[in-house]
Amino acid sequence: MKKDYYEILGIEKGATAEQIKKAYRKKAIEYHPDKNPGNKEAEEKFKTAAEAYEILSDADKKARYDQYGHAAFDGGNGGFNGGGHHMNMDDIFSQFGDIFGNAFGGGGGFGGFGGGGGQRRMKGSNLRIKVKLTLDEIANGVEKKVKVKRKVQAKGVSYKTCPTCNGAGQVMKVTNTILGRMQTASTCHSCGGTGQIIESKPSQADAQGMIMEDETVSIKIPAGVADGMQLKVSSKGNDAPGGNSVPGDLIVAIEEVEHETLKREGENLHLDLYISVAEAALGTSKDIETVTGKVRIKLEEGIQSGKILRLKGKGIPSLNSYGSGDLLVHVNVWTPKTLNKEQRQFFEKSLTDENFIPKPEKSEKSFFEKVKDMFS
Template identity: 35%
Template sequence: MDKKDYYELLGVGREALIDDIKKAYRGLVLKYHPDRNPGNKEAEEKFKEVTEAYEVLSDPEKRKIYDQYGHAGFGPQGFDWTEDFSRVRTDFSDIFGDIFSNFFSSEGFNVRGVGGKDRGGRQGGSDLEYRISVSLKEVAVGVEKQVHISRFDGCPVCESTGSKTKKGKTVCSACQGRGQVVRNQGFFSIAQPCPKCKGQGEIVTDPCSNCRGTGRVRNNMHRIAVKIPAGIESGTSLRLRGEGDAAPNGGPRGDLYITVFVEKDKRFERRNSDIICEVPVTVVQAVLGAEIEVPTLTGKVKMRIPAGAQNNSMLRLRNLGLPRTTGYGKGDLFVKVALIVPSRLTRQEKVLYQQIADLEKPENSPEIKKFREEI
């Protein structure tokens, strides 16, 4: 499949400035984010595409490579989405600021009510999203992951008040708390946001030097343990209440969303809670039946291949799949028989196969009989 042009995906020109790229991406996230389009595969794909485009074009180094070499600049596989997904922390607060909490609450997520403010009208902290990837084997049993996130924490020096004396904000003296000042220009009077309090109406008069009066400080290495439940579906977001950004000046914390992506496994193919695993079986084993060892997500088990097993037939091992997301029971493991025809025989094997050939009457096989009648 040909990759789409990153600039076209974001709908920006080649000369676009970073702010234009951010703005374009913001619009596309609001449109295609999986949480706004539950179960919509097309939207999910689109979201991945535009996010990939954004991750490249918003990074000056990657953008330079892309401008020069196109998709080929990221190796034969192109931009490695799955790998980058686990590495890149997409901090949506960077592009959304505080509107990110609105974005979730508007979709029925019980964040904090309209505007991301608490009942007292205080501005809440931003919600954050962090993406991690887990292996299918980890999904089989559930896993605890340590993640490091960058977030705002309350300033310990001023106890999140922003002021040295911990008295918090006071009414701005320049605008008497109105947040606006009126300037007369000739016949006109123009209302402008108050330059002293930046339109807030309140101001910290003795700003804390540790947080410069904001009441919060950035913590780039916040460590948090995340329990990934067994059986989780790829793309699921786990919500960790109150683990997002601290709010400016002591409002409620935002939430942290951990979006989990399940890596593809070389051996096991997932179908909801069932697992398919292809297992090589020799012709003789299939003809006579045999006991073989098969891998499962949690170790090997022995199983019986019935006599006459056909190529590509599926043998079910109950309850050896993934735990169901409903919390009850497990899926099954399907062993897919992959018949192996020997390409090299010992002298003795050849003699024995020849004896079978002499005995075998192909015309007695119902399949061959039918085939011959039809040609």
């Protein structure tokens, strides 16, 4: 159910036109996008307040609303662009820009939107780079310093008010239609909506007053990232022309370098450990490599090929700080491919030896059961 327009603006039903205007200005400034960058909830409240004002500031629409409520505008018969949140920021600023006065530099320029005498705030283009990370760096987090070629405003560039739009960033056009005179706003072609054009620039700068410059950017990469992920470093992309512009962002794509022995599967790591028949029969200790350093593990005598040892917490940390995965060590008993005479005689004698005859116990899990356990 839609909220009452008077309640949205915080006024009584019998409020005067001046009180309605004053209440809207207060709400619009409170929830203005420039004061609440990136806040979607504030943006919605900003639009809702504009919707309420659009109805209550018009005597005919206000009278219909007072009599029938929201039902007066259902179905698109004269409500706020058809009775819903369809008016965009351009519409709001072009229709009600004068409401803001000087609160936002003369009309409420906002993140790329113009209107009501406001300039368009240009944002520079984003830059994209790839950063290669080893498994150790991914497991422990790392700070990388990278050299980036950025487009920046040249020193000594000065701007002046665009004469075409007089700094508004928009040009207004009035046309006669069967419904009467219609006023439309479009982005100024001379300044691209910034409200400014270059007054003077150094010779090495391009037509927009920009030069290419190398900058070393420090990127803090958290532990647990994965191949293909993208990180954003704010304001380290290209500059945009104009005194009211903001730089773009630097988008960092993660590329994972394959480890020699460890294989990654999400937050878990897998290691194939090969041991000899003698080591499997007699038992042994092995130093194995993990992403946090070497660890010694003990293999009991009579260990079977295919045995999986789980080292808790020796995998990759969760990106959401929910602990770390595990390191799964897969034991593989290596069968010798060549034998000398003495070794061959030993194994020939062992063929009928009771200790060498396979006798799997019920507790010995099959390969398929081990795989099932791994994924459950």
